[in-house]
Amino acid sequence: MSNLTLTHAQLLDPSQKLKQLSDVIIENGLVTNITPVGESTSKGDKFDAHSALLIPGLIDLSAHISNVATETSAAAKGGISLVCTQPNSKPIIDTPADVSSIQQSSAAANNSQLLPLGALTQGLEGDQLANMHSLKQAGCIALSNARAPIKNALVLRRIMEYAATHDILIMLTAEDYDLSANGKMHEGPTANRLGLAGIAEVAETASLAQQLLLIELTGCRAHFSQISCGRSVEMIRSAQAEGLTVSADVAIANLMFTDEDVNGFDSTFHVQPPLRSEQDRQTLLAGVNDGILAICSNHQPKDIAAKKAPFAAAEAGMSILDSWLSMMLTLVQKGELELEMLVNASAILPAKVLGINAGIQIGQAANLVIVDTTTETCYSAEKLISTGKNSPVLGETLVGEVKLTMSGGREVFRA
């Protein structure tokens, strides 16, 4: 655990209503004092932030991680304190032994903390319930079926009832797999022009509507991962207004890109859920700015061969962890995302969803990141730490350079 004094940091933590040039003292991994700059006596090692931005460490509600050491190192360099990894890894995380194996790899790697999400159904097959209680006991903060279908609504109801019984947070995706009909991109003018099978908006909203009704019936705590349609934002908003304990996130890709980026058949932009229309993107951004939606990375590192194929045959997914914060800062720079809402959507809200301490608080373990928002970072394949070079910003220079990342009181990255 670190002893460290951060000086001259432009602290921004909307959860604690903190927004000032500050010094932050960390002792034995815990935040012990936050004062206006120059008013505290420094202890231990000193880190001068030179007025760079200090925000709570990012919490990623959804990533797909196989190589724990490398990917958590990418997370650390990317300013992410905590990463939830989906259960569709090899092996699938559906037993306590699988959970413990990931926990051990994460501890050994000593980078940003990795939290395994256990499977909702055995083998993610959507038929039989996984040992949900045992998975919770083993340390799963939430359970998910990744994007694997649970086609039977009765199974879904049983999952929710069982989760409500044991107060287990479940993470769901909204997709009716019959309606999405093996589509490859958003159904719209671009899909039609390119002759690619489309995934209609209704494939998401019909499934979301059904699941919201089941949540209302069962009273379980549920989070929707990676919604992609503007209309879904409104549905989540009204479900919350009705008092349902539901939350939702959107993948950063759906805030930055649209279906038109698929023009030219660029397989980099083959993702699930698909990139949708500009109108959807705008409504999703509004959902983030209104505090309704969290943002996740939906990080999916792929090897080169998986993407070197015609669009429909290429595997879906983008490598994001290295550039997640820079991508969000780019939205701030464009005036599309408020900086405070960036912090809210990628750090505060995710903590609330997971039921853990949010923000930079005295007495709590330090989860924080210092990022210089005035310098730029060029994202080349060689510079990405992630094994996946399938980044949508390859060759681009984006704003933001992470200087320091702390995860659970440990310093995991320093530039």
Add this chain to the structure above:
Amino acid sequence: MTAIENLQLNAQGKLRHFLSIEGLNKNLLTEILDTAESFADVSEQNIKKFPLLRGKTIVNLFFENSTRTRATFELAATRLSADVLSMNIATSATSKGESLLDTIRNMEAMQVDMFVVRHSLSGAAHFIAEQVTPGVAIINAGDGRHAHPTQAMLDMLTIRRHKGSIEGKTVVIVGDILHSRVARSQIHALKTLGAKEIRVIGPATLVPKEMADLGANIYYDMEQGLAGADVVIMLRLQKERMSDALLPSEGEYFKLYGLTEEKLKLANKDAIVMHPGPINRGVEIDSAVADGEQSVILNQVSYGIAVRMAVMAMAMSGQASEQATQKNEENLSAEAQATGDDA
């Protein structure tokens, strides 16, 4: 869109690959038609061979079965004096688990100058064009639902020959628009070449409303759609559309959207009837119409050879001039380095 455009053209704006109609301007499409016309004229005489592609190797890579398209591409290449090899990959390499990219790399190692590609995935020809060594031309012989540009150009040639021009004509396309790469390419070509109106006709299950974004007017009623048509293009209906729950039955489809002599009377008197083939008699078109006076279906097949000769010759020459320019530039910069000249 711009990516497709740039990929198909060399720095001088000449064709170097032929992947889709989209992104090609009217002059270029007209050049293809004019070139094809010159080949068609000569093909009708006794001498059928030209030495334009002598010494060049062309490989037909057909990942999807096809008889006529492959045959016309083979004949086109032979008439341009190229060496041709036809591969039916549907039954060979990829079934052994070889990736598309590996298949291409292996074929390239055989010093091929041009690939003619047909594949069931949209964007396959585009993908291959991005991956091949510079200097190798790609001709798209149909990719998924995306494009079938040589078919569209032979259809344009057919319209031009039988109706005088494309400008000012009302062209209707009837049937399974959703799955049709032919329809998509035809719409782009008709629009670029100045057709007066393009209509697509079929039930909503087979006609995406986004076809309007491409510039086509949508008709669900065939009688209304045929009124005033100069050209009627019928599309083939695949049998699996019934099992995909897109249509109730062949019988009901024929009743609503099959072309009969009676329905054809609703179009202009001198309207021509076209079909990319192979036709399903009694499913989308009545035999009396397919074999009737207004049908130009067999003419389309013979123009197919001329059009394919034209795009092969043009793409090869586009590649050659690009390679020559690059060599020239390399030589110049080598000279500049040798003389220490900064310019």
